[in-house]
Amino acid sequence: MAFDFDTKYPSMEDLRAKAYKKMPRFAFEYLDGGCNEDINLHRNTAELREVKLKPRYIREYKGANLKTTLFGKTYDAPFGVAPVGLQGLMWPNSPEILAKAALKHNLPFILSTVTTMNIERASELTNGNAWFQLYNPAEDTLRNNILDRAAAAEVPVLVLLCDVPTFGYRPRDFRNGLALPPKMTLANILQILGRPHWAINTLKYGTPTFETLKPYTPEGLNLKQLGQFMDQTFSGRLNEERIKPIRDKWKGKLILKGVASEEDALAAIRLGFDGIIVSNHGGRQLDAGEAAIAPLKRISEKYNDQITIMMDSGMRSGPDIARALASGAEFTFLGRSFMYGVGALGNKGGNHTMAMLKTQLQQVLEQLCCEKVTDLPNFIL
Numbered sequence: 001m002a003f004d005f006d007t008k009y010p011s012m013e014d015l016r017a018k019a020y021k022k023m024p025r026f027a028f029e030y031l032d033g034g035c036n037e038d039i040n041l042h043r044n045t046a047e048l049r050e051v052k053l054k055p056r057y058i059r060e061y062k063g064a065n066l067k068t069t070l071f072g073k074t075y076d077a078p079f080g081v082a083p084v085g086l087q088g089l090m091w092p093n094s095p096e097i098l099a100k101a102a103l104k105h106n107l108p109f110i111l112s113t114v115t116t117m118n119i120e121r122a123s124e125l126t127n128g129n130a131w132f133q134l135y136n137p138a139e140d141t142l143r144n145n146i147l148d149r150a151a152a153a154e155v156p157v158l159v160l161l162c163d164v165p166t167f168g169y170r171p172r173d174f175r176n177g178l179a180l181p182p183k184m185t186l187a188n189i190l191q192i193l194g195r196p197h198w199a200i201n202t203l204k205y206g207t208p209t210f211e212t213l214k215p216y217t218p219e220g221l222n223l224k225q226l227g228q229f230m231d232q233t234f235s236g237r238l239n240e241e242r243i244k245p246i247r248d249k250w251k252g253k254l255i256l257k258g259v260a261s262e263e264d265a266l267a268a269i270r271l272g273f274d275g276i277i278v279s280n281h282g283g284r285q286l287d288a289g290e291a292a293i294a295p296l297k298r299i300s301e302k303y304n305d306q307i308t309i310m311m312d313s314g315m316r317s318g319p320d321i322a323r324a325l326a327s328g329a330e331f332t333f334l335g336r337s338f339m340y341g342v343g344a345l346g347n348k349g350g351n352h353t354m355a356m357l358k359t360q361l362q363q364v365l366e367q368l369c370c371e372k373v374t375d376l377p378n379f380i381l
Helices: 012-022 025-032 039-048 094-105 119-125 140-152 171-176 186-193 196-205 211-216 223-233 240-249 262-270 293-303 318-326 336-368 373-379
Strands: 068-070 073-075 079-081 110-112 131-134 157-161 253-259 275-278 308-312 331-334
Touching: 012 025, 012 336, 025 171, 025 186, 025 336, 039 293, 039 318, 079 094, 079 336, 094 119, 094 336, 119 140, 131 140, 140 211, 140 240, 157 240, 186 196, 253 262, 262 275, 262 293, 275 293, 293 308, 293 318, 318 331, 318 336, 318 373, 331 336, 336 373
Parallel strands: 079 331, 110 131, 131 157, 157 253, 253 275, 275 308, 308 331
Antiparallel strands: 068 073
16 A cells, blocks of 8 residues: 555544644634534534445455546546635635645545635646535626636536525634634734744735635725625525526536435436535534435435435545445545645645545555445445
């Protein structure tokens, strides 16, 4: 087995611990936290890890192949980078780090509307392979302009977010001044002074801003006014009338992200989506909801022959990815995990985390005597 990563940090727990020491507390807690009491945040991983796989040792075995074809493109492994907002706040220049690593490792990278790199730069860094997640604007004109930019940048896949009809109640963010409207507190400034590597890199790359939204944001807004602008400009609540114009206009693949019920999966099929990402936003929106693995199993059983089914939320390792694939996901995405990597190791964090996950997943398939990731459902107990 080839170890193409820094063996001083061989697990996600190692990366998380290192990131905690390098990031200001407000930035780490924004990354690490869920909502309310964090119950669903922890449930995501705990219930996923209840999935058990059964090896088959006495058989002909030709080796494991992680390559996976999704929407006509073959990737080197069945996982990619999930969209994450405010990445540059958590670690300076992190969306560029992850986009470059995704190109190197031949994995999909999804850019969030509200992260700190714009559509055009993401497309440039990934040779036109970056996906884009649309946080739906309230106004049709703004929506159409963003879609036109994504099309001009040759974005192959548009991901429409459906699971943020309202902002999650996140106590850490309230305490740290990162709720809308945001504010910088004396405590935050002191935390920055205690993390010089983060501070120096922030000076190098500049204060993080919503780069994709810059053309639409009035100049000279203070933090409170920016919060009000964002609240007025974007509405995450979707219905069929708001989705249909997007499906009509967008000529590439269209994905619905945040599906957590059979009813919404069926609606996605009816509305002509090419795929869905079963997700609960990493446990950041509904603390009383299910772990993502639960609806994944039910949706896969009913609709796996009608739409491409993917999953994010709760995965922290190669075995976790294998569990999700065995449970019916055709592909997976991880968000926090890659941010732990860049928070811990900076410019090396994206490559390290992707190589580590590939190595872990390869070992699982070899241990099971499973030759292809598409065969993993045959190994579930």
